[in-house]
Amino acid sequence: MATTLxxxxxxxxxQTRLGDWRKIFLWxxxxxxxxxxVYPFFWSVITSFKQQKDALIPSLIPWVQFEPTLFNWQQxxxxxxxxxxxxxxxxxxxxxxxxxxxxxxxxxxGYGLARFRYGVxxxxxxSWFLSQRFLPPIVTVIPFKIFYGRVGLIDSIPGMILVNATxxxxxxxxxxxxxxxxxxxxxxxxxxxxxxxxxxxFLRVALPVAGPSLVAATLICFAFAWNExxxxxxxxxxxxxxxxxxxxxxxxxxxxxxxxxxxxxLITVTVPIVLSLFVQxxxxxxxxxxxxxx
Amino acid sequence: MKSRAKYYFLLPxxxxxxxxxxxxxxxxxxxxxxxxxxxxxxxxxGLDNYxxxxxDSRVQDTVIMTLFVVIGSLVLTMLIGxxxxxxxxxxxxxxxxxxxxxxxxxxxxxxxVGYLGVIIxxxxxxxxxxxxxxxxxxxxxxxxxxxxxxxxxxxxxxWQWTPFVFIVALAAMQSVPEELVEAARLDTDSxxxxxxxxxxxxxxxxxxxxxxxxxxxxxxxxxxxxxLTGGGPGTASQTFSYYVFQRGLRDFELGYASAMSYLLVxxxxxxxxxxxxxxxxxxx
Numbered sequence: 001m002a003t004t005l006x007x008x009x010x011x012x013x014x015q016t017r018l019g020d021w022r023k024i025f026l027w028x029x030x031x032x033x034x035x036x037x038v039y040p041f042f043w044s045v046i047t048s049f050k051q052q053k054d055a056l057i058p059s060l061i062p063w064v065q066f067e068p069t070l071f072n073w074q075q076x077x078x079x080x081x082x083x084x085x086x087x088x089x090x091x092x093x094x095x096x097x098x099x100x101x102x103x104x105x106x107x108x109x110g111y112g113l114a115r116f117r118y119g120v121x122x123x124x125x126x127s128w129f130l131s132q133r134f135l136p137p138i139v140t141v142i143p144f145k146i147f148y149g150r151v152g153l154i155d156s157i158p159g160m161i162l163v164n165a166t167x168x169x170x171x172x173x174x175x176x177x178x179x180x181x182x183x184x185x186x187x188x189x190x191x192x193x194x195x196x197x198x199x200x201x202f203l204r205v206a207l208p209v210a211g212p213s214l215v216a217a218t219l220i221c222f223a224f225a226w227n228e229x230x231x232x233x234x235x236x237x238x239x240x241x242x243x244x245x246x247x248x249x250x251x252x253x254x255x256x257x258x259x260x261x262x263x264x265x266l267i268t269v270t271v272p273i274v275l276s277l278f279v280q281x282x283x284x285x286x287x288x289x290x291x292x293x294x
Numbered sequence: 295m296k297s298r299a300k301y302y303f304l305l306p307x308x309x310x311x312x313x314x315x316x317x318x319x320x321x322x323x324x325x326x327x328x329x330x331x332x333x334x335x336x337x338x339x340g341l342d343n344y345x346x347x348x349x350d351s352r353v354q355d356t357v358i359m360t361l362f363v364v365i366g367s368l369v370l371t372m373l374i375g376x377x378x379x380x381x382x383x384x385x386x387x388x389x390x391x392x393x394x395x396x397x398x399x400x401x402x403x404x405x406x407v408g409y410l411g412v413i414i415x416x417x418x419x420x421x422x423x424x425x426x427x428x429x430x431x432x433x434x435x436x437x438x439x440x441x442x443x444x445x446x447x448x449x450x451x452x453w454q455w456t457p458f459v460f461i462v463a464l465a466a467m468q469s470v471p472e473e474l475v476e477a478a479r480l481d482t483d484s485x486x487x488x489x490x491x492x493x494x495x496x497x498x499x500x501x502x503x504x505x506x507x508x509x510x511x512x513x514x515x516x517x518x519x520x521x522l523t524g525g526g527p528g529t530a531s532q533t534f535s536y537y538v539f540q541r542g543l544r545d546f547e548l549g550y551a552s553a554m555s556y557l558l559v560x561x562x563x564x565x566x567x568x569x570x571x572x573x574x575x576x577x578x
Contacts, residue, residue, distance in 0.1 A: 109308075127574050135559065145543070244406070272403070276398070284461050290573070290576060292500045
């Protein structure tokens with residue numbers, strides 16, 4: 001009896017010890033992974049507070065290893081502020097405009113695809129709307145450049161809104177269709193029986209409950225429009241230049257002024273990253289086009 | 295009335311896609327059969343441009359570079375992403391916050407990520423070479439050496455996209471029924487055996503989906519080499535999309551560039567076809 005007890009006990013002890021080691025390994029690995037994901041951002045934050053001479057030295061700790069400076073940020077927003085603010089304003093206008101167009105179209109299309117049956121097959125229609133996200137953008141940039149040149153849309157905010165709305169439309173269609181497809185339609189049917197038409201039902205019954213999904217679609221569309229570079233580089237020259245172009249304009253200083261590069265890079269990535277924190281629930285579904293539920 | 299109303303919901307979206315996606319696509323196909331070039335009259339040239347693609351030695355180099363990134367990134371992001379998802383799928387407190395941190399690279403503009411790479415891979419002062427030297431290795435010539443440059447593009451792409459595989463694999467793993475894993479634990483202590491025979495078969499469809507998406511995304515890769523290496527040294531790290539960009543938008547050979555881009559369209563369409571054929575049942 002006694003021997004079996006000790007036997008059981010040692011087995012238990014061994015198991016918890018093994019469990020402890022596993023836990024330690026797990027935590028070390030998790031921290032290592034997070035470190036790799038975050039370190040490049042961290043390094044640029046540090047570099048953005050360095051003077052140019054320190055930017056070339058591998059040092060991490062401000063005040064101890066190097067004298068921190070606000071110079072780069074002052075340059076970006078103070079001395080060179082006009083250019084910066086203009087580009088940020090353009091980026092915002094383009095992204096907001098594209099988002100409004102895309103979510104408006106995406107909501108009506110998404111509602112239609114979730115509530116009605118169409119002759120060509122709803123699955124084919126949804127695939128058709130989503131599939132343009134698979135197109136290499138390099139294919140359509142040449143036609144756009146030619147047409148914009150002809151109709152005078154080069155270097156205009158409306159022109160940039162049109163192309164970006166087209167790129168982010170699939171996200172809006174997907175998120176809104178998913179929402180309406182999962183939302184019970186009894187309420188809407190009751191309203192139809194009461195004599196409301198489809199437009200009224202959509203605007204007064206369906207739309208008011210779609211708020212959270214609409215916000216998610218808005219933020220995701222905004223983030224991707226904000227990040228667009230290829231079309232911006234070809235269709236804008238001066239007045240409508242978004243911030244991504246300002247970043248790429250650092251070409252001439254490649255490998256020299258890391259402190260400036262870091263500052264601009266951080267400004268570009270901050271906006272979409274902050275937005276992404278609010279749409280975590282939708283990311284998996286949105287980026288896999290509904291194939292995997294997050 | 296009822297039968298007409300449903301088309302009004304769809305019509306604006308359909309028209310939008312026809313005008314801004316389908317029409318440019320058709321126009322680009324037309325261009326690909328011409329010698330269109332800025333500042334000279336356009337003539338119809340049939341399949342000349344397509345024939346030229348196969349004799350252009352630069353195409354060969356860029357295709358090799360593109361395949362290197364596509365295959366390398368596919369293999370690495372899938373393996374690392376799945377492993378990291380497995381790590382995070384262990385009752386870790388605050389998992390949602392950690393997951394949000396991991397998704398940060400996904401939302402950074404690729405153009406900016408390219409610059410992040412410039413900083414990180416700097417030969418004399420970047421943290422990567424500092425680490426290698428601290429570990430007693432020789433600093434890698436990320437800029438001067440062709441394979442150094444190619445690997446810097448690959449590693450940067452892997453860094454940005456591993457989180458994508460991670461969040462999808464994690465979502466799939468979290469939907470694996472707990473009882474199945476518990477039952478398997480009675481038979482084996484090996485985490486590998488449980489992963490191989492229980493978890494993996496259940497998450498395989500999600501992984502397949504991600505693999506197809508990763509392939510399309512990397513085939514189009516342009517932004518990262520654009521800022522990170524500028525395609526260099528020479529043209530060593532120039533991807534296919536980048537070459538099309540150069541031919542069409544810097545040399546203004548619109549016809550030839552359109553023909554090359556159409557090859558990419560065909561490949562992407564095939565992958566998109568497989569993708570939607572697999573998942574479209576969910577869209578009904």
